[in-house]
Amino acid sequence: MVALPIDEIKRLLDLHPKSPSIRYQYGTAGFRTLGKVLDPVLFRVGVLAGLRSKKLDGKVIGVMVTASHNPEPDNGVKLVDPRGEMLESAWEIHATNLANAATTDDFVAALEDFVKLAKIDLSKPARVVFARDTRPSGPALVASLKDGLQAIGAETRDGGITTTPVLHYLVRTMNTKGTSASYGDDSEEGYITKISTAFKNLVAGKAALAPLTIDCANGVGAKTGQQFQDALKDTLPIVLENTNGVLNENCGADYVKTSQKLPPSLETVLQAGQRACSLDGDADRLIYYYLDERRQFHMLDGDKITALTASFIVDLVKASGLEQKIKVGVVQTAYANGSSTKYLTERLPVKCVSTGVKHLHHAAEHYDVGVYFEANGHGTVLFSPQAEDTIRNHKPSTPAQSTTQTHLINTIDVINQTVGDALSDMLLVEIVLAHKSYSGAEWDSLYADLPNRLVKVVVGDRNAFKTEDAERRLVSPVGLQAKIDELVRKYEGGRSFVRPSGTEDVVRVYAEAALRPQADELAFRVAGLVYDEAGGDPVNRPREFL
Numbered sequence: 001m002v003a004l005p006i007d008e009i010k011r012l013l014d015l016h017p018k019s020p021s022i023r024y025q026y027g028t029a030g031f032r033t034l035g036k037v038l039d040p041v042l043f044r045v046g047v048l049a050g051l052r053s054k055k056l057d058g059k060v061i062g063v064m065v066t067a068s069h070n071p072e073p074d075n076g077v078k079l080v081d082p083r084g085e086m087l088e089s090a091w092e093i094h095a096t097n098l099a100n101a102a103t104t105d106d107f108v109a110a111l112e113d114f115v116k117l118a119k120i121d122l123s124k125p126a127r128v129v130f131a132r133d134t135r136p137s138g139p140a141l142v143a144s145l146k147d148g149l150q151a152i153g154a155e156t157r158d159g160g161i162t163t164t165p166v167l168h169y170l171v172r173t174m175n176t177k178g179t180s181a182s183y184g185d186d187s188e189e190g191y192i193t194k195i196s197t198a199f200k201n202l203v204a205g206k207a208a209l210a211p212l213t214i215d216c217a218n219g220v221g222a223k224t225g226q227q228f229q230d231a232l233k234d235t236l237p238i239v240l241e242n243t244n245g246v247l248n249e250n251c252g253a254d255y256v257k258t259s260q261k262l263p264p265s266l267e268t269v270l271q272a273g274q275r276a277c278s279l280d281g282d283a284d285r286l287i288y289y290y291l292d293e294r295r296q297f298h299m300l301d302g303d304k305i306t307a308l309t310a311s312f313i314v315d316l317v318k319a320s321g322l323e324q325k326i327k328v329g330v331v332q333t334a335y336a337n338g339s340s341t342k343y344l345t346e347r348l349p350v351k352c353v354s355t356g357v358k359h360l361h362h363a364a365e366h367y368d369v370g371v372y373f374e375a376n377g378h379g380t381v382l383f384s385p386q387a388e389d390t391i392r393n394h395k396p397s398t399p400a401q402s403t404t405q406t407h408l409i410n411t412i413d414v415i416n417q418t419v420g421d422a423l424s425d426m427l428l429v430e431i432v433l434a435h436k437s438y439s440g441a442e443w444d445s446l447y448a449d450l451p452n453r454l455v456k457v458v459v460g461d462r463n464a465f466k467t468e469d470a471e472r473r474l475v476s477p478v479g480l481q482a483k484i485d486e487l488v489r490k491y492e493g494g495r496s497f498v499r500p501s502g503t504e505d506v507v508r509v510y511a512e513a514a515l516r517p518q519a520d521e522l523a524f525r526v527a528g529l530v531y532d533e534a535g536g537d538p539v540n541r542p543r544e545f546l
């Protein structure tokens, strides 16, 4: 029986002590907090990643060091399972427990218990690939992670500085290398080549594409964006903006989605009618927009991306003669605009799940083709293995069917099915716009968004807020939901919900209503209820909270 290398673990763990006053939590997208307090967590995540790999018979596990859309001083870490999907949720609680073990002895004891409980065969190999985004705290955190990986004896590969979706792609390709399920070449070049080749095939013969401006959020997407720029050249002229300033500051997908306006740096750059998009800090979210002739800003968010791409795939499936064999479905969260849900449910099966890509991803796996995007621009399209086989082995009865079948196969290749991928999603959007000859305004006109507002409320303990019904209703604090319901009834087309964020220390309030001033008022009044409920200081109550 192989035992845990306790001495080595203790020796290295002592280099990464945990402060007794900090409690960590594996949230919506892993651990996420100020980068300067994460050192002990990274070590422990390294050990856990090694154990996860051993549990899965030496399959490659991914570790991404990023805090995505959060401000630059934040950082975080998330684990990626062998097919490139998020860590199995049953392990999240163990990640939290190990991260919070107070002393070296406590950690070792917790580790031994966990190995027994999870029945991990320690004689199995451990293989881990890791990467980080561009945050200044990244190198030190990766050093701590490496100590953890060394302590558990993992074989490692350093994916360097890259986007979250590239890391997910690497995990999947490393695990399928040399098999019939090969997902592609296991390198960053392999990723760029696979996606850009499929893109070029899909837009061949279409009218030349107008230049596309990409706001890179001053993050790692600038690097991968540059690689696509080089690979695509004139097929899609790309203009990269916000490439090396302060990460996510006044730019990026979260800024655009939340403030519903153009990043200030694009105000002098963007022409009326020209389309542009924003990535977030690790390039897994995408928001499009354009300015009309009066230079009014129009946003095309994750919901609009769903409407556009799902209908394109449905059209291709139909035109290939596969309508009876392949059903397309959509997954959204409570943040989806009410108009988008109405538009989509009139056309396709739609499911609503809790926030977090892991929830959407799993729900999408139940469809032959599952299209999922959070309103914040995080999402992708999943083809079930059977659907993929059906598409690839289909015998078309006409040349037109043959053409659309080829389009479908290239569509599968342009999509990064492992996780939401802003750049791959962006190319999918460009393909659909090229095929439908849509301008941004024509895409926007698929349906009209209900005015909506998202507000953050800082509270003492966000964990006091508990939800049910895919986060659409609060069960705790008791009585607050009834007050929200009463308020919502006063607004035409009103809808509002409250949930604790899993990535920031805040409670989020969403509201929509038939008219803009009402949506704003409803959001701020619900935020006021939350603030009061959480015992906020009446003297410092934000003025907007009415």
Ligand code: G16
Pocket (backbone or CB within 6 Å): 028, 029, 067, 068, 069, 070, 280, 284, 285, 355, 356, 357, 358, 374, 376, 378, 500, 501, 502, 503, 504, 508
């Ligand atoms: C992460 C998750 C997303 C989620 C977002 C906000 O995104 O991956 O699924 O929508 O956080 O979550 P919350 O409202 O719980 O803070 P990212 O882009 O920050 O990794």
